[in-house]
Amino acid sequence: MTKRLALIDMGTNTFHLLITEVDESGNRTDFVKTKLPVRLGQGGISKGAIAPEAYERALKTLREFRKQIDEYSVETVRAMATSMVRNASNGDDFIKDIFKETDIQVEVIDGDREAELIYLGVRSAGVLDEQTALIMDIGGGSVEFILCNNQEVFWKQSFELGAQRLMDKFFTQDPIPVAQVEAEKSYLARMLQPLTEAVARYKPSRLVGASGTFDTLCDIDALRHGNNSRQLNPPAASSLQIADYYKIHQDLLHKTHDERLAIPGMLEMRVDMIVLASILVDFVLETYTLQEIRVSAYALKEGVLQKVLHEESSKRA
Numbered sequence: 001m002t003k004r005l006a007l008i009d010m011g012t013n014t015f016h017l018l019i020t021e022v023d024e025s026g027n028r029t030d031f032v033k034t035k036l037p038v039r040l041g042q043g044g045i046s047k048g049a050i051a052p053e054a055y056e057r058a059l060k061t062l063r064e065f066r067k068q069i070d071e072y073s074v075e076t077v078r079a080m081a082t083s084m085v086r087n088a089s090n091g092d093d094f095i096k097d098i099f100k101e102t103d104i105q106v107e108v109i110d111g112d113r114e115a116e117l118i119y120l121g122v123r124s125a126g127v128l129d130e131q132t133a134l135i136m137d138i139g140g141g142s143v144e145f146i147l148c149n150n151q152e153v154f155w156k157q158s159f160e161l162g163a164q165r166l167m168d169k170f171f172t173q174d175p176i177p178v179a180q181v182e183a184e185k186s187y188l189a190r191m192l193q194p195l196t197e198a199v200a201r202y203k204p205s206r207l208v209g210a211s212g213t214f215d216t217l218c219d220i221d222a223l224r225h226g227n228n229s230r231q232l233n234p235p236a237a238s239s240l241q242i243a244d245y246y247k248i249h250q251d252l253l254h255k256t257h258d259e260r261l262a263i264p265g266m267l268e269m270r271v272d273m274i275v276l277a278s279i280l281v282d283f284v285l286e287t288y289t290l291q292e293i294r295v296s297a298y299a300l301k302e303g304v305l306q307k308v309l310h311e312e313s314s315k316r317a
Contacts, residue, residue, distance in 0.1 A: 012140030037269030083141025111158020
């Protein structure tokens with residue numbers, strides 16, 4: 001039986017909508033795949049509430065999503081809200097207003113469930129094998145780390161250390177001063193102690209990056225190497241050479257906002273946050289001596305898709 005679904009990922013920085021159809025054999029046809037810079041955390045993440053302007057941007061975006069969902073006669077809608085909403089004092093009111101205005105029932109997921117769904121999404125991209133990998137998904141509000149292979153999860157944890165939070169804390173000047181880079185790394189060393197212990201135990205050999213920061217790093221890298229097709233049709237799984245990553249990283253550290261924006265492949269919605277996110281990537285590569293970076297274009301919403309399809313097949317069985 002063919003099934004048409006809409007999957008919404010309401011991230012702290014970006015809202016994603018995927019409208020897809022899956023046939024009995026599991027073949028997917030995507031009708032809509034969009035990401036919009038809602039910046040839900042802007043102006044409020046450090047205060048623990050969604051700011052009025054961000055609140056209104058989000059409702060407007062979800063009203064537009066609703067139109068597209070109706071246009072494609074979608075049967076199943078699954079919407080997930082993450083770090084910003086789960087930590088916001090006005091999160092409950094926000095969820096009620098969304099339902100009132102759009103009839104979309106949003107599920108606010110905790111960090112553990114977010115990590116689980118990210119794992120399912122990344123695994124479906126075909127980027128994992130039998131070797132132990134460290135998945136890292138950098139959002140605006142939180143970062144999920146998962147130690148796993150293509151068969152199982154060994155350890156997972158979500159940390160409220162997303163790029164918007166790091167930006168509010170460390171991005172005092174542009175370009176970012178060396179002292180602030182070091183301050184961020186010292187902070188990460190303290191906050192990521194549970195990860196450091198888990199890495200020592202499970203010894204991953206590679207980093208698998210998921211979501212926006214890694215997509216943008218790969219786009220920049222592809223354009224540097226003359227590959228102009230990646231942005232139009234990104235593969236589910238790809239790789240990024242460590243040396244190529246570090247060339248981009250040095251650029252991000254030393255350029256101003258306008259200079260970063262001029263980098264081919266850079267997205268305006270990521271132009272500042274990516275500096276803090278890249279320092280986090282550098283910290284992880286360096287601290288855990290990882291020798292390889294793989295990148296998954298699939299993450300949370302594809303994980304939700306896997307879960308929904310599994311539930312459907314269990315019902316049929």
